[in-house]
Amino acid sequence: MSTIKDTLRIAIAQLNPAVGDIQGNIAKAREARADAARQGAHLLLLTELFLSGYPPEDLVLKPAFLAACLSAIEAFATETADGGPGVIIGFPRQGETGRHNSVAVLDGGKIIAIRDKVDLPNYGEFDEKRVFVPGGKPQAVDFRGIRIGTPICEDIWNDAGVCEALAADGAEIFLHPNGSPYYRGKIHVRHDVVLRQIELTGLPLVFANQLGGQDELVFDGASFVYNADKSLAIQMSQFEEAVVLSTWKRRDGKWHCERGPHSPLPSIDEADYRACVLGFKDYVNKNGFKNVVLGLSGGIDSAICAAIAVDALGEERVRTVMMPYRYTSGDSLVDAEACAKALGTTYDIVAIEEPVAGFLSALSDMFEGTEEGITEENLQSRARGTILMAISNKFGSMVVTTGNKSEMSVGYCTLYGDMNGGFNPIKDLYKMQVYGLARWRNAHVPPNVLGPSGEVIPRNIIDKAPSAELRPNQTDQDSLPPYPVLDDILECLVEHEMSTQEIIGRGHDAATVHRIEHLLYIAEYKRRQSAPGVKITRKNFGRDRRYPITNRFRDRS
Numbered sequence: 001m002s003t004i005k006d007t008l009r010i011a012i013a014q015l016n017p018a019v020g021d022i023q024g025n026i027a028k029a030r031e032a033r034a035d036a037a038r039q040g041a042h043l044l045l046l047t048e049l050f051l052s053g054y055p056p057e058d059l060v061l062k063p064a065f066l067a068a069c070l071s072a073i074e075a076f077a078t079e080t081a082d083g084g085p086g087v088i089i090g091f092p093r094q095g096e097t098g099r100h101n102s103v104a105v106l107d108g109g110k111i112i113a114i115r116d117k118v119d120l121p122n123y124g125e126f127d128e129k130r131v132f133v134p135g136g137k138p139q140a141v142d143f144r145g146i147r148i149g150t151p152i153c154e155d156i157w158n159d160a161g162v163c164e165a166l167a168a169d170g171a172e173i174f175l176h177p178n179g180s181p182y183y184r185g186k187i188h189v190r191h192d193v194v195l196r197q198i199e200l201t202g203l204p205l206v207f208a209n210q211l212g213g214q215d216e217l218v219f220d221g222a223s224f225v226y227n228a229d230k231s232l233a234i235q236m237s238q239f240e241e242a243v244v245l246s247t248w249k250r251r252d253g254k255w256h257c258e259r260g261p262h263s264p265l266p267s268i269d270e271a272d273y274r275a276c277v278l279g280f281k282d283y284v285n286k287n288g289f290k291n292v293v294l295g296l297s298g299g300i301d302s303a304i305c306a307a308i309a310v311d312a313l314g315e316e317r318v319r320t321v322m323m324p325y326r327y328t329s330g331d332s333l334v335d336a337e338a339c340a341k342a343l344g345t346t347y348d349i350v351a352i353e354e355p356v357a358g359f360l361s362a363l364s365d366m367f368e369g370t371e372e373g374i375t376e377e378n379l380q381s382r383a384r385g386t387i388l389m390a391i392s393n394k395f396g397s398m399v400v401t402t403g404n405k406s407e408m409s410v411g412y413c414t415l416y417g418d419m420n421g422g423f424n425p426i427k428d429l430y431k432m433q434v435y436g437l438a439r440w441r442n443a444h445v446p447p448n449v450l451g452p453s454g455e456v457i458p459r460n461i462i463d464k465a466p467s468a469e470l471r472p473n474q475t476d477q478d479s480l481p482p483y484p485v486l487d488d489i490l491e492c493l494v495e496h497e498m499s500t501q502e503i504i505g506r507g508h509d510a511a512t513v514h515r516i517e518h519l520l521y522i523a524e525y526k527r528r529q530s531a532p533g534v535k536i537t538r539k540n541f542g543r544d545r546r547y548p549i550t551n552r553f554r555d556r557s
Contacts, residue, residue: 003145004042008248008255010175011036011044011085012234014221015241016212018286019053020065022072026051029076029089032243037084039245043143044085047177047210048153049101051091054179054210055217060092060099060131069093073104073111081109086143088150090177098133103150103177105141113141117152119160125181125217125535125543126154138162140171146255149174149203156197156205167201173248173255174205181217182275183538184268187238194226204228204255211241213282216535216543218275222265225257233257238265239274240448269440272433272536273308277449279534280425281312284398293391294400295384295418296320296340296347298332299466301426303339303457304438305402308425310456311449315344319397322349323384325356327471331460338458343451355383377470381417389420398422401531406431406483408530408541409490410516411523412476419530427533428540430487431466438462481512489516495539500555517555524549 013032017025029046036044048054051069059065069091080086086107093102093114101117116135120128138155140147149171155162156176163174174197180190194205204227210219225234225246234257236244247258266274284292292309296302302320309318320343322336340347359379360367367375388399401421403413405428413419426434438457445453466476466483480486489508492498493516500517504510527541528549539545 005145006250008043008146008250009039009041010206010246010248011039011041011243012206012208012223012225012236012246013044013046013243014209014211014223014236015046015050015243016282017047017050017053017210018212019056019214020059021053022051022068025053026072026076029087030079033079033085033087035243036245039243041085041245043175044087044243045175045177045206045208046087046089047208048103048179049090049092050177050210051089053214054090054219055126055128055214056092058131063094066092066094066099073106077104077106077111078109080106086112088175088177090152090179092132095133099131100135101128101132101152102135103152105143105148105150107143112143115139115141115150115152117155118162119154119158121154121157124539128154138165138169140166140169147172151176153178153180157193163197163201163203167203171203174201174203176205176207178207178209179219180209181535182220182271184272184536187220187222187265187271190222191224191226191232194224195230198226198228198230202228204233204257206246206257211239213279213286213534215283216279216532216540218279218534220271220275220278225260227257228254232262234260235262235265237263238271239278269437270444270446272429273437273441274446275536276308276425276429276437276534277312277446280308280423283423283532284313287398289396289398289422291317291319291395291397292400293319293321293388293395293397294402294421295388296322296336298322298329298334298336298339298461300434300438300457300461301404301407302402303335303461304434304441305400305425306339306343306345307438307441307451307456309400310343310345311446311451314450318343319346319348319391319395321388321391322347323352323387324349325352325380327380329467331464335458335461335464339456339461342454342456342458350387352380352383352387355386356380359383378414378417380470381414383417385414385417385420400425401533402426403530404429404431404434405537405541406480406486406490408527409494409523410480410486410519411526412480413526413530415526415529419526421531424531424533427530428536430490431483432487433536435462481516485512486516489513490520493517493520494545495537499557501557514554514556521547521551521554524551
């Protein structure tokens, strides 16, 4: 291929691969390369482990999977003999000393270089040291006369010296493939990380990030380019697939990216909501569910889950079911129907009086002489869960779970009842965040959603006191502190691992703090059996926070 002199055009692709879909992902890469060629690109930059999808987890332990990835890379490389753009694509591979998280550089009909990730993350949602081994000494790649450094994701996040080593090896520019999952405010963290590496090396950097949902994780794209002078040359959109051309000019022996698209970034509330929609949409679609069903109680949690489902899938793929009992209020019946009507979903009413009576009758001899209490309340929830699972089995619908993080934290949920389901779009949102997003959604329509505009969550649902309605005149605050108090205590315990004394020092009642800590610990067994859900915070239950079920520690210092 001819040597590039003073102008370099790099197409940055933030696409939505599916884990394990090697042929589907190669097809996406092929389409992106054709797009890049139409734009006049010399090189196409794809994201971390794009071929396999990220994160592939233990799939990479299967030799047949690695062999299939290598075969696909070798075949794709031959397509670059057409004189079009070269390609940088992430893939897992078997090396001499173990498995690697790698990128292949394809050009002129062959693989011209393979580079391995050096700094393997092993915290939070990442456990790459379990399945990969680190690469050796970082080396730049010669691409059509230009020395390119290809640090992979974590290689720039810490002080591993990868970028500095690449600069010392003659790299003129960093092309950085990523699989960086979303959490609230993370986009600004990424920019800070990149600016630190630019300060250390004096070289420009292209940050290409994956898009799409993968189980609990959401990858939000938002790829960007910084010049060596720390000017932001390109900011790509968040939560949207795109292939954007960056144009580089050599000035005084150094590469400078001309100003390109600067997509506006969404607000925190919009970003959280769109992450929930994208994560839910991809979980349903990538796993082949035709439609979904959820219980619509007339409360805030099921209402926002219904809104997310309609925004993600469209009203025709969402069934909502009201399952009233003697304690269901008239307001809840009215509010649930109004919500379903606003969203345009199918709406059914299946009363649970008879199923609950059947359970109580079957257990009457055993329960004779005992007082009614939480057991009878939970029978209502479990009757509803059984009805939803029956609808799921009959029609092939995925059941949507609707519990928020506040409830999941303290066990205010029923195993085999309201915890039934395949996925929970609000699992990592505290109760007050749910209210905030409901208000935001009523005032805004996110881009590229399938739901309607206007008030999709009736105002009364937002304004009324939350209640499980499992006994007469019940409210959540009969059992829990007010949600602003509860959420602050939980954020301190879960997100920040603060001591109880530190939390009490924020003005909280000591007995309340100790009780919430206790409830958090004893509910671990429930959370281990809960459906997966979108990660929104820095520390979600499951991937990030891995506490033991059997745990006698209580912080009484």
